[in-house]
Amino acid sequence: MDVLTLRGISKTFGAVAALTGIDLDVAAGQVVAVVGDNGAGKSTLVKILSGVHPPDSGTITFEGNEVEIPTPAAAHKLGIATVFQDLALCENLNVIQNLFLGQEIRPLRLNDVAMETRSWELLRQLSAKIPSVRVPVAALSGGQRQTVAIARSLLGDPKIIILDEPTAALGVAQTAEVLNLVERLRENGLGVIMISHNMADVKAVADTVAVLRLGRNNGVFDVSEVTTEDIIAAITGATDNAVSRRAQKGTPS
Amino acid sequence: MDVLTLRGISKTFGAVAALTGIDLDVAAGQVVAVVGDNGAGKSTLVKILSGVHPPDSGTITFEGNEVEIPTPAAAHKLGIATVFQDLALCENLNVIQNLFLGQEIRPLRLNDVAMETRSWELLRQLSAKIPSVRVPVAALSGGQRQTVAIARSLLGDPKIIILDEPTAALGVAQTAEVLNLVERLRENGLGVIMISHNMADVKAVADTVAVLRLGRNNGVFDVSEVTTEDIIAAITGATDNAVSRRAQKGTPS
Amino acid sequence: GCGSGSGSTGGTSGATAGGGDLQNAKVAFLMPDLASTRYELQDKPLFEARMKQLCPTCEVIYQNADSDAAKQQQQANSALAQGVKAIVLDPVDSAAAATIVKSAQSQQVPIIAYDRPIPATPADYYISFDNEKIGAMIAQSLVDHLKKENAEGGILQVNGSPTDAAAGLIKKGIHSAVDPSGFKLLAEYDTPDWQPEKAQTWVSGQITQFKDQIVGVVAANDGTGGGSIAAFKAAGVKVPPVTGNDAEVAAAQRIIAGDQYNTISKPIKIVAEASANVAWEFMQGKKPAGKATLYNTPSELFTPTVVTKENIKEVLFDSGIMKAADVCTGEYAKGCGELGIK
Amino acid sequence: MSTLTTDRQDERLQNRDGLRGALADVIERARGGDLGVIPVVVGLVVIWTVLQVLNPIFLSSANLVNLTLESAAVGIIALGIVCVLLVGQIDLSVGSVSGLSGAVLAVLFVGEGLPVWLAVAASVVMGAVIGWVYGQLFNRFGVPSFVITLAGLLAFLGLQLYVLGTKGSINLPFDSGLVNFAQLDFVPAWLSYTFAVIAAVWLFDSGYLHARERRRAGLSARGVSTLALRSVALLAVLAFVVWYLGQTRGVGWMFVFFVALVLIMHYLLSRTKWGRAVYAVGGNVEAARRAGINVKAIYTSVFVLCSTFAAVGGILAAARLAAANQSSGSGDVNLNAIAAAVIGGTSLFGGRGTAFGALLGIIVIQSISSGLTLLNLDSSIRFVVTGAVLLLAVIVDSVSRRSRTSHGRA
Amino acid sequence: MSTLTTDRQDERLQNRDGLRGALADVIERARGGDLGVIPVVVGLVVIWTVLQVLNPIFLSSANLVNLTLESAAVGIIALGIVCVLLVGQIDLSVGSVSGLSGAVLAVLFVGEGLPVWLAVAASVVMGAVIGWVYGQLFNRFGVPSFVITLAGLLAFLGLQLYVLGTKGSINLPFDSGLVNFAQLDFVPAWLSYTFAVIAAVWLFDSGYLHARERRRAGLSARGVSTLALRSVALLAVLAFVVWYLGQTRGVGWMFVFFVALVLIMHYLLSRTKWGRAVYAVGGNVEAARRAGINVKAIYTSVFVLCSTFAAVGGILAAARLAAANQSSGSGDVNLNAIAAAVIGGTSLFGGRGTAFGALLGIIVIQSISSGLTLLNLDSSIRFVVTGAVLLLAVIVDSVSRRSRTSHGRA
Ligand SMILES: Nc1ncnc2c1ncn2[C@@H]1O[C@H](COP(=O)(O)OP(=O)(O)OP(=O)(O)O)[C@@H](O)[C@H]1O
Ligand SMILES: Nc1ncnc2c1ncn2[C@@H]1O[C@H](COP(=O)(O)OP(=O)(O)OP(=O)(O)O)[C@@H](O)[C@H]1O
């Protein structure tokens, strides 16, 4: 059964129609990759699912019930955890404080020690290369921040995890760990929505691929039955594109 | 002859030694890829070269003269253009204003029309998918912002272009265009320093690969003579790493 | 073109004062600040009441400039735009008020200086008791008291706001009494914004500095006087005689309780009513003659009375300025009883 | 949909051309909450209506003439505040600086008998020097501008008292040009109308040339009918204002001077490299620095501008009062100037605001103050009502802005 | 280097253990410009030395006792300001609210004859309600807090005048408990020393327990010698302060109350979920919102806290003066409270600051004010010197902070 079903989601920003009539289904234990060109509306879709923006129209069904997600807090309550593309960390807080923001252990007398221990655990699991967890996030490198954001989403007990370009800034080892993680999440029966521009990663871990193009659905594919070239053609809207031209140019040399 | 030569560059942030005794050489018409794990110090190196942070010690030689780069303005004057990993755009300004920031056409009576025309040219060249150039950058998607930042660096007449993970947020088509662009820059005799976690891209366009590990040099390789596995081993400091394990795991299935 | 000249009058279009009908005529009563409570509590109601007697349909436009000369100018302009027939003005800044006099007179509206003179440009009339004299009187009363007690030591002087012209006049008056008195002026202080807290802080500092040399404090108004008293109380030392000015209820209570030595009661009723009379005459087109001429202006001056424990009963209570019910509350009832105030 | 201009090719854009398109655009922006100064104007209209109902004198020509003249001095100070707020800093000392400048003017002009232009120049230069010092302190030591200018507030208040010395208050002669300028000089009717026509023609002309240039470059541009309508509307508004104020004394030169400064600042902020740099520094100083902008110079320039405008405002305030005294510039000058900027839509966090905001903001504030002055209220009630009306005026703006999908502090 | 704790395994970290390590750490942080409140303390010492040289009374026990008592009221208000500034907002109305609260207290207690605790409670509740209204206006309409609280400033000033009504000024009886508390109640010497010992023991104890817990969890922890040294240092300082103040009247209960509030706020801000949320909202509201924090509730809570503290401060100010009058809370109460917060290291842009900052900041301000008061200068000179000294005190802090590689507005 599908955990999450979207029907006819639309969203307009000023004069720009960012999303028009988007449908999407995510089942438990399934990894859905959402791909598309820059500005195709992927992050907007993520933000709608995590309560950052309200949709202009369309319905969201979660575990069989039609729901509204007016605020991020509502999304948390439903069990939707998100890693945003723009990370959304508080630069003035340190790594531990960011990781546990909003879900601190022992609210009235914070348990530093437990939080620090758990932080190291999570970060080690993601192969993070962070020298100290007591520095403000402002002092971290791009990849280190992304690792922190990913670790954040694993706290709590989510049913759906949405990863918006989670490996964009990660090193090779960290990327491998995140892909491992996605597989572990699937095994644990969570639904995972992963957005990525890296076709190799998509093909490696996704079950289905949903393509967005200029804010509209442009096909849903089963990963095992589709080639990278087909996906790219669906993304760019043409079989003759910059990628294919580059590939051709590369072949003879 | 080398355009840019670094010797013994070190930089410490508080208790963390981010860079220790780094050497690097870039020649005109050469693409040098700098790779390394998260937090290896790549961006710190970039920031030192572009005048954002002063180095603690070490020398920078530019076109044969030892130079100091105390401010970004000094770097601009030398002819070093940089795309930063954290992009450094002004969210309250629109695309045109960001593109031409600091190098506006006709300073005392801004020439809107010329700037808008040139903006569209640059963006088209990078295959950007930006609906309007008159929206504030705050309203752009991650990839769109990155395209703007890359386009920025092409204005003016730089001698060295430094790209810090330029394709991290880009779509497949835009990535291909950026790789094309790097090749064009090389043909025009510019020195290019490119930082990337994507080994395929590195192998596709770089001439040499410099590896950083935990803030130290860990080898410089000629791209034509090195395998991806060797580079990854240099990055992670071990031939048995998360990437190789994942690759092995993938093979049997 | 556009002449400067007759201001457009509102509903009741009457050309110059004295002409047309005085039904619904307006008169402006412009007061300077809120540092002292008297303007809103005494001057205004008294003036209004008298005006009502003289001209039941007339309207009094009351404004308070909150110690801002520019605001007072705005208020005068707006009164002129409303077509007032006369302006009674207590200037924030005697010098700057010249502008108001000019523009009022250019629109044939007579202007009566109230409380403070306008030396630079003669107004049409001047009614006051003068602030310099007030300063001198409170200080002299204190000095006399100290001499009688054979006190030895020095005096602290707490002035009003350094940015307030009236405070400057009072300060001058106080000096005229303290300087030749033979008592040493230990230190003096211009209290920013007349704030009692500031006065308290300063006096506290001086207590540590001069300890028991302080035999008296001349404070320029009741608020700063109260602050000075609180400083002595808080330091746990005996409160020396402290002056005041304005005859606030709180000051009367302190005098009754023996904490404050004196304050000064201005015959506000007389002044306010006199100014209403004069304004009314001007509105009818007459030109009242002054009892004296000061600053080239026909003038009338009244003398205020220093209030101490000795005369508080007759000056404040027997005259009806204050009611015992307001003052003799709680802990002050006993003191009132001793002085025979009921 | 055949020949799309370069900037309208994305298929997700809803294309709008001509008059109808312009209208659709406005509605769309209203829904998005991005209406620029319109909500402030609406707030102003609401206040005006209420105050006029309460006292019919309020919108009389005579009162509005006073209003314009009373707005000028603090309005000019607010103009400087807009600049400092745009880079995300603050200047708390504008009141003191304006008071000091008036005092220096009076002492030099009346006390020392210097020619008036020299005294004015000296005061203005003093303002600029103060701003320069602020800039140096800010750039060298990184002291928050709040603290620097708080220190300035105290120090220059002291200096003002010192300069005025024992006199306390100095009158400026009524027949001097400066006082006339602030009190009695009005633009002749024919000249006012000429100004109005020039403004309208210029608006059309520049719009037309710009549109032609854009069309030549293959970009979308406003149609002639839209441009013409805009100019006619401007002409109508200006002509009406001139006519109505002309019912009594007309348009004061001091107000014209203020408006001219607003226009100049508008040009500098929106059409020059310097203006761009100011917005960039306010939006993200690190990005501005990395773009090669001399951030320190920008900070210094805005502090200098702000103090200079404060000095000019102080001179005009002294001229209008025909006196410089100890309390000039104290009281609520600071708060009014900052509030005018904020009410006009300038963000306290930097990067957002316009020169016109200062004009609108000060008119809102002076309207409230003048309108309530007319109501003949008790001081206590007047304070309460002033607060309430102020809030009301800004709520209109904020509610409209609210619907915009906000990004952090955008 | 054998068994590294979990948090010290990165080879780029310079490991430092024990006393020597702690010292090296401080030096490293000094070079990096991250010294917390130390520079402010240094600035304070500089000012104290200068003022003491100028007038030997300044550091006398009697004067310092006054200083502590005079700091309490505005210091408590500054504590509220710290909270609002932490979320990146401002409250300009604390002065008016404090004045109103004093007035309400006086009217209820003296005028209506209610028991003092009831009058105090009513004033405090009124403060809380005002803050709640601010929060609602801010959350509902998105009006900038600058404007809301500016409106509040005016409205509550009006209300204060109205409440004081015909009296204008109301005396609080000198023998009432409240006035005694603010003027004459001092902590007995033995109790003061006991407090000092308790504080030192508690510091050691909690530090020791925390270190043990960390060590058990495999994390690095402070050594016992470091902890002991810290406690002994605290004990020494506190005992000296108590002894020195005890030379005259000792430590006032009102000051103890202020310090207690600072400690409570410090705990709330640094050790509770709410405190974390406050810093998060100030650092990046959008990130805080996405983390599921109820941002509106946080805003409301800080506005309520700030107004409540303002009301408490107003009550204490009235008690100290033994009167409530029309000018209570006006003048520079606002500026002093905000300046105290800023001098204590709170950022006007949100996200950075501590409760202790308010304590230090107000002591700096009161020291300057008290020291210059003792010098018996002309008003004009006094203002100038106050400005200069204020700047001096903050430059020390800023210069040390300067060397930190700044990130944007960090
Ligand atoms: N807050 C906003 N205001 C206005 N326009 C927006 C806003 N957010 C997104 N948009 C617009 O909506 C479109 C879709 O943006 P979105 O961020 O969803 O793209 P994306 O698919 O995530 O792209 P990328 O791969 O670059 O991250 C873009 O054209 C963008 O300009
Ligand atoms: N401003 C700073 N203050 C303190 N520490 C910093 C600062 N900038 C970087 N660092 C530290 O220096 C180290 C190197 O960071 P850098 O950004 O150079 O890494 P990177 O190689 O670019 O990593 P990534 O691949 O994640 O972008 C990191 O451990 C980081 O925490």
Ligand SMILES: [Mg+2]
């Ligand atoms: Mg995206």
Ligand SMILES: [Mg+2]
């Ligand atoms: Mg990096």
